[in-house]
Amino acid sequence: MRGVLAWTLIGLTAAGLSGILALGTGPTPLEWRGILAQVLGERLAGGSLDPTERSILVEIRLPRVLLTGLVGMGLAVSGVVLQSLLRNPLAEPFVLGISSGAALGALSSMALGAGFLPFTTPLAAFLGAMGTVALVLGISGGRGRLEMTRVLLTGVIVNAFFTSIIMLILSLSRAEQLHSMMFWLYGDLSGARYSHAGFVGPGAIGALVILWSQARNLNLLGLGERTAMQLGVQVDRSKLLLLVVTALLTGLVVSVSGLIGFVGLIVPHLVRMLLGPDHRLLLPVGALGGAVFLMLADALARTLISPSEVPVGVVTAALGAPFFILLLGTRGARWNPS
């Protein structure tokens, strides 16, 4: 698998470059040499930052860029797995109702005024997401076997139900609360902290490793469940593992970022168009691609109407859709899950 190594190296380089670019973008101009000195150490790059600039770089931008990378990675990987598993090109991380469960948790905590304790909103969002996963799998897996159409439909219905409760909360909320709620629903990374990255990081990396270890099974499942079974895949066990880990990953990243749409839909398609259907390649490259895409989108979100910012979800969709259409036009609309 020399291709995996080469593509992963390319992806890592792109992620590193986008990260540094994102660190250099924001309402306050910072010297590039100062940023590099701070990131790489002063021996490698001359230049320095004064305490205020360092505080902006280290306490505001760096945690945000790290978290953005992790979130982009998680969303893209979830998208790759779900599109294959559900054999549906429209699948994306939010299709199982995880997003609305997380939103319900987050908005409830905001409505109850939990904002004066740090971390309550991410925690509530994560619990909401996990509750929804249990609910969807519980309903759809009731008869022992995990049938993907059933999972998908249950997810859609649960999603619709929770969305109605979310709208109820929104309509009953005071104006001041409404703003933070809307920002959460659009996807908001401006509150990024190191502790958020610490909360998401280990879980997200762990999930990625587990999913990658299932890459061969994912490839075989793409040939159809019966074929996969004949080739020695423990189909039900594998599907359940993939679903649960993907759901955990989505819940984790959504809890700290809100609902950032489109990353989990478009990045998987892009890497698939570029690299073909092999998940041993798709998963690591998709992860890095998601990180690159979201870091760049967020850098743009922070500069477009500086010093205010556009919700990053607006940028991902506005940027992603035309680019995607362009690619569809040049490369042809081929969908091949396996």
Add this chain to the structure above:
Amino acid sequence: MGKAHWKKGALGLSLLSWFLGAQAAGFGLELTDEAGRRVQLTAVPSRIVALAPSIAECLFALGMDQEVVGVTEHTNFPPQAASRPKVGSYVHLQLEAIVALRPDLVLATRDGNPREQIRRLEEMGLTVFVLDPRSLEGLFNTLMSLGELLGRKEQAGALVSRMQERMEGIRRSLEAKARPRVLLQVGAQPLVVAGADTVQDHLIGLAGGHNVASSLGRGYPMLSLERVMSLAPEVIIISSMADPRGAEEEKNRWKRWKSIPAVKNDRIHVIDGDLIDRPSPRVVEGLQELASIIHPQS
């Protein structure tokens, strides 16, 4: 939320810092802010960021023109405040823009600014003083503690007594008159009005009116048209949110409902929302305007 308690604390505090101020010329100040936290200042602040339009108005009214280095969006008064660097909207602050201004004091509002963001500012070593004026009385207290904090005690005292005198004058001149039934609309679709226990409710009372929505509960209740008809307001006042044309349209919308006394007698008025929604010294002008709307003859 513990207003009485807060007032007592503020009184004790002003006595204490009066004493300290006489002794140490205002340096090494330690004050309790209106969220109940101790805030220390080593010198009179010279670079202040105001995290709400109302706070900027208060600062300029205290003559702090030079010291205000950053304001939030929608800060529009006085005009020179509007041209100061912006640090995002008060409900969604741009932390980086605030830090970059290197302020030695950040003035926040307890109800408007997101608490998580205020916490972040403090973690980054900025001095944040939280204000929480919820009533006219609260606004006077806020102005006094700002005076304390910024070494402008005399200006604050003079400003507050000027405001109090004007308000008292208006109140007294209307005291003996019959109180028309007033409805103050703050939002159009859905229809939201000022209920009991709001600054607007208090202002209507001072301006010689009776707020018909005060019976509907505290805060800002949502109303159906049916309910408005049964409340039968004699005066409807529309508080405009920035856009006067929208308010005119709102005025026309009421015209269909002739059974409402205010509509029948053509007593629907628009008032500049900034004058009555913001806890700032301009609220006196808002009161004056309310009074002339509710009692046009006097």
